[in-house]
Amino acid sequence: MTDSQLRTLMESSPETGQRALYEEYCGYVYAITANCLRNCGSPEDIEECVADAFIAIFRVLRTDSGYEGDLKGIISTIARRTAIDAFRKLMLRSSRTVSLDDMPAELPGEESIEENAERTEMQRIVLDCVKQLGEPDSTIIIHHYFYGRTAGQTAGFLKMTESAVQKRLQRARKKLKGLLEKAGIKGV
Structure with a gap:
């Protein structure tokens, strides 16, 4: 159903229009x-x-x-803002309810500080190498590995075909492997 059809349906029959809009954009x-x-x-928090x-x-x-823009644009903006508000509420609630049993009994030792510093440095190097790939390869890598999105979802975001995204991902992996090896990260 197109945006104009949804708008017309919502004006003529708001309840039917809302149901159609929900069915069209619920997954999104x-x-x-x-x-x-x-x-x-939790899944219940997401559904709420x-x-x-x-x-x-x-x-x-x-x-x-009188809104004449793309419905998908306003829907994504509202959904994102609502999710960010829910995220903030959940973070605030969880930060206030920390059990004493969950708290560490002692401060972490020297090894964990070194490991954390090493991990942070490695993350910085990886992100620098990903940025060196250039667009759209860096975006494809970030969407795939950092956000866990499929090639189809990334293709929709970048307005490319799914097969083009898959091929670019394959080539970007090889290029990224070479960049990481040059940066001193072996065994990738």
Whole structure:
């Protein structure tokens, strides 16, 4: 269903239009919220955030009937902002409810400080090498390995075909391996 068809349906029958909008964009909104809340929220938190996002979307579309832009754009903006708000609430709630049993009994030893410093340095080197790949290869690598997105999702984001993204990912891996070896990271 196109944006104009959804708008017409929402004007003629708001309840039917909302149902159609929900069916059309539910997966999209879920993907956005799950990506923001995957490390801190439960599946129930994600579902609640999706519901909150659709309430906000319906409210905006009802009050701003003159909106002529892309529906997907406003939906993604509202979903992202709702997910960020939920993330902040979850982080605030979890930071206040730390059990004493979960707290470390003693300060970490010297080894863990060295390991953390080494890990941080390695992450910096890897990100520098990824940036050296240039666009769109660096974006493809980041979406695939850092955000866990599929080639199809990345293709939609970059407005490329899925096969082009897969081929670029394959070539970028080889190039990245060479850059990492030059930077002194072996066994990649």
